[in-house]
Structures are given as structure tokens and as C-alpha cells.
Amino acid sequence: MKRLRFIFILISLFWIASYPLIAQPYLSPGNEVEQGGYLQVFFHNGGGPLEAELLQEGRSQLSAQGGALRLGRGNTMGILLMGIPSTLPPGEYILNVREEGGEEWNLPVRVLGRDFIFEEIVLNRKMSDLRTSQEKRKAEESRILGQLLYEYHPEAIWETGKFMVPVPEPRITSRFGDRRTFIYSDDKTAGSIHLGIDYGAPAGTAVAACGAGRVVMSCERILTGHTVVIEHFPGVYSLYYHLETRFVEEGQLLEKGEQIGTIGMTGLATGAHLHWEIRISGIPVEPEIFLGTPLIDKARYFSKLILENFHERW
Numbered sequence: 001m002k003r004l005r006f007i008f009i010l011i012s013l014f015w016i017a018s019y020p021l022i023a024q025p026y027l028s029p030g031n032e033v034e035q036g037g038y039l040q041v042f043f044h045n046g047g048g049p050l051e052a053e054l055l056q057e058g059r060s061q062l063s064a065q066g067g068a069l070r071l072g073r074g075n076t077m078g079i080l081l082m083g084i085p086s087t088l089p090p091g092e093y094i095l096n097v098r099e100e101g102g103e104e105w106n107l108p109v110r111v112l113g114r115d116f117i118f119e120e121i122v123l124n125r126k127m128s129d130l131r132t133s134q135e136k137r138k139a140e141e142s143r144i145l146g147q148l149l150y151e152y153h154p155e156a157i158w159e160t161g162k163f164m165v166p167v168p169e170p171r172i173t174s175r176f177g178d179r180r181t182f183i184y185s186d187d188k189t190a191g192s193i194h195l196g197i198d199y200g201a202p203a204g205t206a207v208a209a210c211g212a213g214r215v216v217m218s219c220e221r222i223l224t225g226h227t228v229v230i231e232h233f234p235g236v237y238s239l240y241y242h243l244e245t246r247f248v249e250e251g252q253l254l255e256k257g258e259q260i261g262t263i264g265m266t267g268l269a270t271g272a273h274l275h276w277e278i279r280i281s282g283i284p285v286e287p288e289i290f291l292g293t294p295l296i297d298k299a300r301y302f303s304k305l306i307l308e309n310f311h312e313r314w
């Protein structure tokens, strides 16, 4: 028992004394990521902002921001999250990470392909018109939401753990990344990719916040109907579409599981369902990832920190 306590104190001392020893950023859980997944980059960071670009043959494909973030109990960690589009071609990439006015690193990344479902959706006249209309308001709504989802607020930390399914008795009717063909009432077609998961449920069913966060949008939009967007972490957002009613206002802080509205079929919807979407660095990612593993792999970060410090000392 005494020996264990000694080892524990020793580890703690090295950890505290040599905190800045993670000199090189590293990827968690590794350098492979699936289409629709996301990269977690950890590093020692003095507190300045960080930027990353995913490059292929020297050409930038994606970018993301990060920084030193306080994660409670006095712990600070350098972290950068980057969403990987479901459409990004599989292959070898380089992640270039830069500290503002400081060092930069190039980390190899391998993007793995995955299979997506093809589906056809027949739209009636009303839904066809909704989707094809050139209305100015629709373009303006799309611009506003697009801009909001790329915003990075370093102070925005409410959730680092697992998310929960936002509906009771979840029944998935459409999956993330489905390759869709819309068939309009005039038989014309258009391709599209499904950016979230659809849960079918009777109108009026309660919808919960998937994690703690701050409401950054609560409004009615042409295509997505009654819409709520919650910010959980810098650059991490969850979206809820087609609600019948909304119970939250912009700026409101929410606990995980708090009711935000009810399921409906407002906007472009062929039946009552919730469209649930997760964005990281502006990119829609597979929401189911977050039900099984925490958003931030803190345990891995701290174990790596301790291990590295031992390597440096022994």
C-alpha cells in the first residue's frame, strides 16, 4: 500500500513539475480517421490560438481552430478538433498545425472510406417547390446558419463527455451520410447528402439537448422548420430540425437532457421526425460516434502526458 502511494506521489510530482513536456502535438485515438469522423489533436500549448489545415499534395482541404482550454479542476489542455466530411476522398493527408507566432508541425493522417446508403425520396408538389424555390430568405437563412457553425468561441466549454440520443425510444429512419436522390413532382431529380440522423416519432414527442450547452439559434427556417442549435464546445454544435414547438431561447444555458422542444414536421419533412446533426469545425460528422465515446478523450491525454514525462526523465 505504501509503495503504491509512493508511486502515485512520484507520478503526480513529475506530472506537475514537467507539465510542458508534450512538445509535439499528437492525434487521438491515432492518425486514422473515417469519413464522417473527427480528429482530436492534443498538445502542450502556452495559451495562444492554434490553427490547423488538412493538406493533400500541398493543397488545403480543410481548416480548424484550437487553443489552450480549461477543462475543470484546474486542468488546461491544448486541443484542436477537426471534422472530416463524409465526402472527403480516402487516402493519405498531412495535418499542418500552427501555434500563433510560434512553431508548426506536420502530422500524417489517413482518411478511411466507409459505405453509405443510397436512398430515393419522392417529394410532393409542395415539398418540391420548397426545395427548389429561389426565395431570397432561404439563401439568407442558409448564409446565417453556415456562418454560425464555423464560429469558434474559446470560452464555450459545457460538454466534454458522451452525448445522449435526443429522443426517447429512438427509431432511425435515415442515417448520416445517406446519398439521397430527391424526385420532384415534375419527375426531375437532384442529388443530396444527408448531414444528420433522422429519428421517426409521433409529433409532440419530447426532444432533449444531447449534451450541456448554450442555445445559439432558436427560430423558424424555411427548409428546416422550427430549429434549435446548441453550442457544446468551441466549434462543436448540435442541430435539431423540423420541431413542432421550441421551448428554448438564444443565449439560454442547458443541462444535458433538458427538453428543448417537441418532434414535428415543420419545413421540408415528409413525416414527423427529428433531424439531429453534429458539426465540428463547420463539418457535419457522424452523430452516433458521440453516443459511445466522450467528445474529448481526456483520459488518453493525461495518460500520454504522464508517459511522456517518464520517458523524458528515465
Ligand SMILES: [Zn+2]
Pocket: 174, 194, 196, 197, 198, 274, 275, 276
Ligand atoms: Zn434529416
